[in-house]
Amino acid sequence: MFHWLLGNKDNPFHYTHHAVLLGGVIMYLSAGLFNLQFATGDPYFSYFLIGVIAPIHLFIWYRSRFYNQFDAMAILFILISVVFIIPLNWFFNAGSLGPSLILSFIAITYIQTLFHEEPHTKIAFYVLLTIIPVILILSEPMTKHWIYQYPDETTRLYDNLFSYVLAIWICILIMNMMGKRYQLEKQKSEEYAQQLKVLAERDSLTQLYNRQAFSKIYTLAQQRHPQLCLAILDIDYFKTFNDQYGHETGDKVLVAFAEALQQLTAEEGKMVSRHGGEEFLVLFTRPLSAALSELKQLTNQLDFPNTSYDRSIQFSAGLIQVSKNEPLKLAVQRADTLLYQAKKSGRNTIKTPD
Numbered sequence: 274m275f276h277w278l279l280g281n282k283d284n285p286f287h288y289t290h291h292a293v294l295l296g297g298v299i300m301y302l303s304a305g306l307f308n309l310q311f312a313t314g315d316p317y318f319s320y321f322l323i324g325v326i327a328p329i330h331l332f333i334w335y336r337s338r339f340y341n342q343f344d345a346m347a348i349l350f351i352l353i354s355v356v357f358i359i360p361l362n363w364f365f366n367a368g369s370l371g372p373s374l375i376l377s378f379i380a381i382t383y384i385q386t387l388f389h390e391e392p393h394t395k396i397a398f399y400v401l402l403t404i405i406p407v408i409l410i411l412s413e414p415m416t417k418h419w420i421y422q423y424p425d426e427t428t429r430l431y432d433n434l435f436s437y438v439l440a441i442w443i444c445i446l447i448m449n450m451m452g453k454r455y456q457l458e459k460q461k462s463e464e465y466a467q468q469l470k471v472l473a474e475r476d477s478l479t480q481l482y483n484r485q486a487f488s489k490i491y492t493l494a495q496q497r498h499p500q501l502c503l504a505i506l507d508i509d510y511f512k513t514f515n516d517q518y519g520h521e522t523g524d525k526v527l528v529a530f531a532e533a534l535q536q537l538t539a540e541e542g543k544m545v546s547r548h549g550g551e552e553f554l555v556l557f558t559r560p561l562s563a564a565l566s567e568l569k570q571l572t573n574q575l576d577f578p579n580t581s582y583d584r585s586i587q588f589s590a591g592l593i594q595v596s597k598n599e600p601l602k603l604a605v606q607r608a609d610t611l612l613y614q615a616k617k618s619g620r621n622t623i624k625t626p627d
Contacts, residue, residue, distance in 0.1 A: 280338055285457035287343050289450035290387065294334040294350065296446045300439060301327040308366070313432035315421040318365035329353065347387055348394065354380050355401050363409045368420040370429060372436030377406050379443055386451055476547040478524055479531035487546035487554060491601045494544065494556055501595040502557040502564040505608040506534075509587040509620040511551040527551065530586055537567055554605070561594045561625060568592065568623050589615035590623040 276282075279291040305322035308314035330350065337346035359380070363373040381402055388395040413420070423429040474486035482490065494501055508530060515523035527547075534545045534555060544556035557564035568590055591611025595604050611624040618624075 278338075282457050283461065285454040285461065287337070288457065289454040290343070290347065291334055291338050292450050292453075293383065293447060294330060294337065296443065297350075298327050298330045298334070300443060301330065303439065304435075307435050308432075311428060311431050311435075312424055313366070313428055313435070314362075314371075315365040318361065318421070321361075326353075326358065351380065351384060351387065351398055355398060355405065359402075359405060360409065364416070364419055365421050367423050367429065367432070368413050368417070369410060370423065371432065372440070373409070374406060375436055375440045377402055379440060379447075382444065383447055386447065479528055479547050481531050481535070481553070482544075482546045484546065484548065487544075487556075488601050490544055490546075491556060491604075494558060495595070495598065498558040500558070500560060502559065502561050502592060503595050503604045503608050504555045504557070504564065504568060504590050504592040504623075505548060505605060505612050506553045506555065506568075506588045506590040507612055507616070508551040509589055509616075526586060530588070533571060537571060548605075561592065565592055565623060565625060587621040589620045591615060592623055592625045594626070 278295065279288045282288055301322045305319040305327070308319040308322075309316060330353075333346045333350050336342045354376070359373055359376055362371065362376060363369075366372065381399070384395055384398045384402070388398070423432065474482055476483050491503075508526065511523065511526070514526065531545070531547065531553070534553060538545055538555055538557070544558075546554040548554045555568075557567070571588070589612055591608040591614070593604065593608045593611065607626075611626070615622045615624040
């Protein structure tokens with residue numbers, strides 16, 4: 274329901290403004306009905322609030338919410354409030370004795386929030402909200418016969434009480450909506466930051482860690498685990514397959530192989546990296562024999578996805594036991610030497626130090 278009424282939370286500014294617009298519709302309906310019930314304003318003005326102003330604000334909400342006319346409707350909303358509602362309320366609701374000045378302060382508060390990124394628009398409305406009430410106050414002695422007067426003191430007290438309570442709740446609504454807006458913007462910023470972090474650390478195709486992120490993981494793993502093994506894997510004949518079936522299918526193979534490596538090392542804390550092209554790095558926090566056994570589980574168990582290729586995904590690998598405090602670059606070089614030996618000996622094999 275709230276999503277339909279207010280829009281997407283991914284745009285907190287619009288989301289909260291739509292809530293204020295709907296709150297304004299309720300405010301004008303309430304004010305009109307209260308004026309009619311207690312004779313606190315001209316009855317024709319009350320009908321005007323209920324039959325014209327409230328529907329106009331509903332129209333503004335509708336165009337802003339469903340037709341992406343937020344900026345134009347926001348200006349129209351404030352313009353109607355400042356240029357029409359406040360002066361009309363002044364003449365039809367007891368002038369300086371009525372709630373018009375309270376409405377002006379509410380409008381100033383919301384203008385500051387609504388146009389915080391549009392200083393020229395904000396200043397223009399500030400000027401209007403300064404000039405119009407000043408003119409109304411100074412001209413009141415000359416226009417007093419045009420201003421609706423309260424029938425008695427009790428009615429004035431009722432209207433002031435109602436206006437005060439209504440103003441309080443409008444301010445609470447505005448502050449809550451702005452708090453909600455800042456909360457949503459903070460959440461959105463955190464999500465963007467997380468996405469940027471993922472983009473900075475992950476390979477865009479396989480979603481595995483890239484070299485820079487894997488280097489940090491490697492250093493941390495050395496501090497936390499007494500023994501580490503590093504494997505470098507290379508998909509056999511991948512370039513030939515890529516040329517025969519196309520890069521799109523080749524990408525599917527890389528993704529399928531990456532997923533298999535992640536499943537294989539699920540207990541290892543996702544310590545898998547795409548080293549480049551069809552090469553991958555895997556870090557094991559267990560002895561060489563256990564790491565070798567797990568790598569062998571992959572052999573001849575993977576099919577090329579969505580192709581007529583009748584062979585499984587085969588790979589060659591070099592696997593080493595990492596020495597204490599050994600730099601990643603040196604460890605990769607040692608594993609890569611074994612990978613070269615595996616390829617030279619016919620591929621589809623895993624080489625370990627003798």
